[in-house]
Amino acid sequence: MTAGTRRTPPAVAVLGLLLALASAAFAWRVHDLAPRSTGTVRGDGLYTAERAREVRALMGRLAKGLLACQAEGGWFRTQAQVSGTGYNDDGERTGASALALAALATVRDVTVGRAPVPGLEEGLAKGLAWLRTQQLPGGSFARGEGPSLWVAAEATGGAFLALLLAGDPADASLLDGAGTALTRLAEQKLPAGRSRSIVGMAAERAVGMDREGFLPKGLDALLDARFDDVVPTGNDYLLWDTTLSEVVTRLLRARGSQGLDPLPGRVAQAILERPPAWRGSNTDVSAWWVQAWLAGRTPRSAAWFEALPGPIAEWVDEDGLLPGGFFTSTLLQTACAVLALDEGLRASPTP
Secondary structure, eight states: OOTTOOOOOOOOOOOOOHHHHHHOOOOGGGGGGGOOOOOOOOOOSOOHHHHHHHHHHHHHHHHHHHHBBBOOOOOBSSSSOOOSSSSSSHHHHHHHHHHHHHHHHHHHHHHHTTTTTTTTHHHHHHHHHHTTTTTOSOSSSSOOGGGGGOOOOHHHHHHHHHHHHOGGGGGGHHHHHHHHHHHHHTTTTOOOOOOHHHHHHHHHHTTTTTTTTOOOOGGGGGGOOOGOOOOSSSHHHHHHHHHHHHHHHHHHTTHHHHHHHHHHHHHHHHHHHHOOOOOOGGOOOOHHHHHHHHHTTTTTOOHHHHHHHHHHHHHOOTSSSSOOOSSSOOHHHHHHHHHHHHHHHSSOOOO
């Protein structure tokens, strides 16, 4: 791992866990479900019109920062100026680069009908061309086993999400291969925590979990009764990661079932009462992304999203990049900021 990061997957997701659990209930083929860039002008979501304009401009600025980290070969460095690649191995590079590409694909979609980001289309195309060459036999995008299993899961899950958001029909076989690999990886007891949160967010988008009555079999096995009364209140980052992971799982399990689970509501309320704030090198923007996903599905969360762009705009530098921290790199902080901001644009206003 790079210096200053922890051993759990920092910000990129592993999709395989829920995909494996869902396989018995839903025979999926990714090429039938992958979103396409239709050229539709996106609305303002939960932001006011003025705030939405600021958010799109901020996302464009962050995209320029991501492009500044792109190497000539198409992959992304951990920061704009770094000796070597900034990674310990090719798997970490693939996972982080894939998340950067997912963010660029997101910015492309939110700027349809508006001023484009210079160089974005070219950078996205170059990056995707590189990413397609990284798939290994069997569908994975990196090797990893035992303690390093998360590297393979991170790279494969990140690549799956990036290709899915890019929406190129020619990537159908790559996506199907990655889905198969993720199912295999999930059977090897992938680590929980924040990675499971990202699994839920990406799986919902990938396999249409919003459809009425769709309930992945096996989710009960992931639930942990110890978290029934655990609502983080401070800066215990590991506790936030684990609790949010449990909440995402419970929300997905609740689709099509009777009754409501009180934990997601309590955690969502704690998030709404705790607007994002920059806490120096302890700041982990990937956690903001997970919180944004939950806030976007919680009534009366517009005020939280109104506050979200503030600390990002304050800390983004003149090159369009956010500072790295103890847990993550400059590249991942910046990419996750884009994806968190986009949750507010995707969500629908509620009373």
